[in-house]
Amino acid sequence: MNKRMRYILVNSAVPLLFILISAVAIPISNFSGMYLLSEIITRLTRNSFMVLSLLLPVMAGMGINFGLILGAMAGQIGLIFVTEWGILGAGGLTVAAIVGTPIAILFGWFAGNVLNRAKGREMITSMIFGLFMSGIYQFFLLYLCGSIIPFSRPNLILSRGYGVRNAIDLEVMGGFDNLLKVWVNGIAFPVGTFIIIGVLCVFTWWFRKTKLGQNMRAVGLDLDVSGSSGIPVEKTRMQAVIISTVLSCYGQIIYLQNVGSLNTYNGADQAALFAAAALLVGGATVSRATVVNGIVGTALFHLNFIVMPVAGKNLTGQAMLGEYFRMFVSYGIVTTALILHAWSRKKNTDSARAERK
Amino acid sequence: MAEDNIMLKLTGVGKKFDDVAVLKDVNFTLEKGQIMGLVGENGAGKSTLMRIIFGMNVIAETGGYDGEVFFDGNKAAFTSPQDALKAGIGMVHQEFSLIPGFTTTENILLNMEKTKPNVISKVFGKTLETLDMPKMRERAAHAFQTLGVNLSTDELVSEMPVGHKQFIEIAREIDREHVKMLVLDEPTAVLTESEAEILLAAMRKIAEMGISIIFISHRLAEITSVCDKIVVLRDGVVVVENSTAGVSVHQIADWMVGRESSADAVAAKRHEEKGPSGSDFVFEVKNLWVDMPGETVRDVSFKVRRGEIFGIGGLAGHGKLGVPNGIMGLSPAGGIVSFDGKEVSLNSPISALNGGLAFVSEDRRGVGLLLDEPIDWNICFNAMQVQGKFLKKVLGVVPIRDEKAMSACARQYIEELSIKCTGEKQLVKQLSGGNQQKICLAKAFALSPSFLIVAEPTRGIDVGAKQLVLEALRRYNRENGTTILMISSELEELRQTCDRIAIICEGKIAGVRAPETNAVDFGLLMSGEIRDDVEETA
Ligand SMILES: Nc1ncnc2c1ncn2[C@@H]1O[C@H](COP(=O)(O)OP(=O)(O)OP(=O)(O)O)[C@@H](O)[C@H]1O
Numbered sequence: 001m002n003k004r005m006r007y008i009l010v011n012s013a014v015p016l017l018f019i020l021i022s023a024v025a026i027p028i029s030n031f032s033g034m035y036l037l038s039e040i041i042t043r044l045t046r047n048s049f050m051v052l053s054l055l056l057p058v059m060a061g062m063g064i065n066f067g068l069i070l071g072a073m074a075g076q077i078g079l080i081f082v083t084e085w086g087i088l089g090a091g092g093l094t095v096a097a098i099v100g101t102p103i104a105i106l107f108g109w110f111a112g113n114v115l116n117r118a119k120g121r122e123m124i125t126s127m128i129f130g131l132f133m134s135g136i137y138q139f140f141l142l143y144l145c146g147s148i149i150p151f152s153r154p155n156l157i158l159s160r161g162y163g164v165r166n167a168i169d170l171e172v173m174g175g176f177d178n179l180l181k182v183w184v185n186g187i188a189f190p191v192g193t194f195i196i197i198g199v200l201c202v203f204t205w206w207f208r209k210t211k212l213g214q215n216m217r218a219v220g221l222d223l224d225v226s227g228s229s230g231i232p233v234e235k236t237r238m239q240a241v242i243i244s245t246v247l248s249c250y251g252q253i254i255y256l257q258n259v260g261s262l263n264t265y266n267g268a269d270q271a272a273l274f275a276a277a278a279l280l281v282g283g284a285t286v287s288r289a290t291v292v293n294g295i296v297g298t299a300l301f302h303l304n305f306i307v308m309p310v311a312g313k314n315l316t317g318q319a320m321l322g323e324y325f326r327m328f329v330s331y332g333i334v335t336t337a338l339i340l341h342a343w344s345r346k347k348n349t350d351s352a353r354a355e356r357k
Numbered sequence: 358m359a360e361d362n363i364m365l366k367l368t369g370v371g372k373k374f375d376d377v378a379v380l381k382d383v384n385f386t387l388e389k390g391q392i393m394g395l396v397g398e399n400g401a402g403k404s405t406l407m408r409i410i411f412g413m414n415v416i417a418e419t420g421g422y423d424g425e426v427f428f429d430g431n432k433a434a435f436t437s438p439q440d441a442l443k444a445g446i447g448m449v450h451q452e453f454s455l456i457p458g459f460t461t462t463e464n465i466l467l468n469m470e471k472t473k474p475n476v477i478s479k480v481f482g483k484t485l486e487t488l489d490m491p492k493m494r495e496r497a498a499h500a501f502q503t504l505g506v507n508l509s510t511d512e513l514v515s516e517m518p519v520g521h522k523q524f525i526e527i528a529r530e531i532d533r534e535h536v537k538m539l540v541l542d543e544p545t546a547v548l549t550e551s552e553a554e555i556l557l558a559a560m561r562k563i564a565e566m567g568i569s570i571i572f573i574s575h576r577l578a579e580i581t582s583v584c585d586k587i588v589v590l591r592d593g594v595v596v597v598e599n600s601t602a603g604v605s606v607h608q609i610a611d612w613m614v615g616r617e618s619s620a621d622a623v624a625a626k627r628h629e630e631k632g633p634s635g636s637d638f639v640f641e642v643k644n645l646w647v648d649m650p651g652e653t654v655r656d657v658s659f660k661v662r663r664g665e666i667f668g669i670g671g672l673a674g675h676g677k678l679g680v681p682n683g684i685m686g687l688s689p690a691g692g693i694v695s696f697d698g699k700e701v702s703l704n705s706p707i708s709a710l711n712g713g714l715a716f717v718s719e720d721r722r723g724v725g726l727l728l729d730e731p732i733d734w735n736i737c738f739n740a741m742q743v744q745g746k747f748l749k750k751v752l753g754v755v756p757i758r759d760e761k762a763m764s765a766c767a768r769q770y771i772e773e774l775s776i777k778c779t780g781e782k783q784l785v786k787q788l789s790g791g792n793q794q795k796i797c798l799a800k801a802f803a804l805s806p807s808f809l810i811v812a813e814p815t816r817g818i819d820v821g822a823k824q825l826v827l828e829a830l831r832r833y834n835r836e837n838g839t840t841i842l843m844i845s846s847e848l849e850e851l852r853q854t855c856d857r858i859a860i861i862c863e864g865k866i867a868g869v870r871a872p873e874t875n876a877v878d879f880g881l882l883m884s885g886e887i888r889d890d891v892e893e894t895a
């Protein structure tokens with residue numbers, strides 16, 4: 001049916017565009033297929049958990065870019081503490097997750113309360129709330145750590161005697177990646193991390209089939225109808241935010257164990273922005289996002305991210321431009337994804353309106 | 358009468374909105390397993406009364422109500438619809454409350470899903486039980502069977518025709534486990550005659566199971582055929598509470614209006630004098646197809662003369678509603694449509710509007726009432742936006758809204774269409790369903806379009822006001838030379854109003870006839886027994 005075709009095309013316009021861009025840029029960049037493959041695997045290891053943690057709030061109708069920043073902060077706090085305590089490997093990461101979880105729940109509860117008062121304006125509210133919370137986060141790390149909360153490791157604390165350093169080397173690096181590393185044709189597959197991501201995929205898939213998941217979908221599609229059928233709307237939204245915050249806490253831990261160093265004061269914001277962009281690149285909308293959108297989006301977004309600056313450099317012939325180009329391109333991708341997303345959403349509401357009969 | 362046989366009893370129920378009393382001292386009783394017809398003119402207070410019984414928030418927010426409601430032997434003071442649901446009242450509202458992105462099964466079992474326990478739910482609680490889809494489908498199918506309809510359990514509600522959605526709502530209410538009483542507020546308004554018959558039969562079945570039903574409808578024949586008793590509301594007062602045995606449709610109409618004269622309003626009266634129709638064709642449709650759920654148009658061609666009222670009739674589901682929705686760009690369509698010699702591009706609502714076509718949709722909620730704005734603003738808004746009417750110049754340059762002209766215009770339509778309101782400044786969301794429908798018409802008239810498409814103009818309008826609406830259409834046609842394309846499921850209405858009538862059958866025009874043609878012929882065209890091969894244009 002041609003309506004169905006058009007629906008599918010409109011919905012996958014964004015990923016298609018990015019596939020097209022990559023198809024043009026890859027040959028210009030001169031990267032080998034092997035190199036790109038190994039890079040994409042690295043990026044999937046790092047980022048897909050974070051991206052997937054966005055699925056539940058999207059399902060509950062609360063848009064994109066949620067409690068993510070808050071969860072990321074909770075994860076970072078957990079990592080700072082295990083570094084201080086000197087716990088290594090997968091065990092250290094697990095302890096970091098255990099420390100981060102209650103903090104993430106608390107943050108998520110805050111965020112849920114704020115968002116329940118701002119129905120329909122979730123995206124912008126969550127951004128501003130994120131900024132506010134990162135103020136608190138910075139206060140905690142800059143002034144309380146090392147003074148009220150004792151730290152024994154000098155390499156964590158600023159030379160003035162209190163406050164956490166801006167950049168921290170994580171001793172737990174590779175904790176999950178090295179669990180079950182498999183080499184194929186010179187490419188490393190961090191099977192341990194992939195298993196964790198796989199578990200999250202299965203969880204998300206299963207969760208959609210539960211009563212709570214069904215409530216979230218209903219609440220996301222129509223607040224009023226769900227409310228009048230007796231679904232506790234606010235509680236459901238709260239649960240979605242909290243689950244998402246906790247998951248993004250784990251997501252940030254997975255990301256950082258792969259990267260190996262923590263950018264204490266502005267790692268979290270970027271994580272949230274890139275995760276949201278990746279999900280959009282995968283063809284998700286503010287109201288509909290699947291596991292596939294998340295995985296495809298992460299791969300495509302990062303493929304562009306790697307290829308574009310080099311392609312640009314090769315085109316202009318100026319190495320100096322590379323870094324500018326990278327910033328320009330990466331934010332360009334985010335902006336394009338958002339614009340395309342707004343466009344396809346408009347297409348969808350248009351056809352939804354036509355279908356209201 | 359034995360008290361324990363009484364399901365619902367109202368004593369002295371009254372309701373005021375800002376000092377305007379819309380219900381005064383309402384008393385009636387409803388027995389178990391009885392079907393009660395509730396009738397009254399638009400704005401008589403039917404929906405308001407049902408909202409009180411169902412404990413809806415608007416009532417408490419606007420100061421509560423007087424008097425008492427007893428349900429199943431207990432005093433009922435529901436503070437929320439949930440309480441009413443728990444007590445066993447199911448309600449189907451005048452407006453839909455379905456989730457379009459959910460399937461029929463998911464909607465019917467919304468928040469009543471069947472679940473299976475699993476390892477995780479045993480630890481973390483019932484909300485993590487997995488949905489038992491097969492069992493849910495079974496429940497939905499069972500509800501459909503009770504209703505006597507044949508619907509798919511897996512279809513997305515957004516892709517269903519409006520009549521089917523109504524069945525989904527009703528299926529949801531009867532699927533509840535302890536339902537004792539159903540309130541149906543104009544459930545048949547969006548149904549075709551045959552669908553309505555299925556629903557009426559289903560209502561009888563449900564009543565036999567001991568469930569009481571309150572049934573609101575403006576189609577009085579339905580009331581006499583299905584109800585055990587009838588309650589007539591006039592201006593918020595119960596004027597008649599009676600058994601329906603031996604009561605005629607005319608009798609009910611008289612009770613509703615309170616005058617004898619309404620009998621001739623009900624009887625069909627055709628306009629004798631011809632409209633100002635010219636000889637040239639102003640509007641042409643060629644090989645139109647439209648993909649509208651439940652109203653597919655396959656291949657339709659017709660021509661409309663300048664200044665005539667051209668009617669389109671036919672059984673529901675055969676595509677008559679698809680025609681206007683396709684032309685106006687609200688459903689995917691193809692073919693050639695031209696107006697005044699210029700082609701109208703399809704699939705684009707904007708270009709249809711800019712091309713000079715005005716449309717009153719059969720879906721009064723879907724297309725453009727600003728519910729939170731006052732009446733005059735709603736009526737005049739489009740005319741102001743599109744044509745710069747109702748603007749005056751300050752100091753000869755700066756255009757500002759001409760409030761006075763807007764009020765005057767709104768008052769004129771309030772008068773002509775007898776819109777029941779407290780004044781032109783009342784908010785549209787505070788009007789009754791039928792009066793909102795009248796605002797939709799007034800809004801189109803205010804544009805003074807040269808071509809007007811109206812679909813189901815009298816849907817949800819009471820018997821008395823129907824004539825007013827049809828007369829208003831004719832007057833517009835004659836006084837302003839407006840060409841009108843009118844789509845209606847009521848043949849009588851078309852025969853009274855139109856100059857020529859096309860009948861659609863299976864997505865194609867079966868024939869075009871003069872309104873004097875006898876009803877049997879029209880019937881044969883509708884059922885597809887006759888089909889003109891050559892396109893009739895003469
Ligand atoms: N929220 C409100 N605020 C003020 N007035 C209201 C409100 N709701 C309804 N009314 C008024 O109460 C009166 C009764 O309205 P109601 O909706 O009960 O009519 P109805 O009998 O259901 O009519 P219809 O057949 O057109 O649906 C109307 O005059 C309406 O304007």
Ligand SMILES: [Mg+2]
Nearest residue numbers: 404451789790
């Ligand atoms: Mg009503």
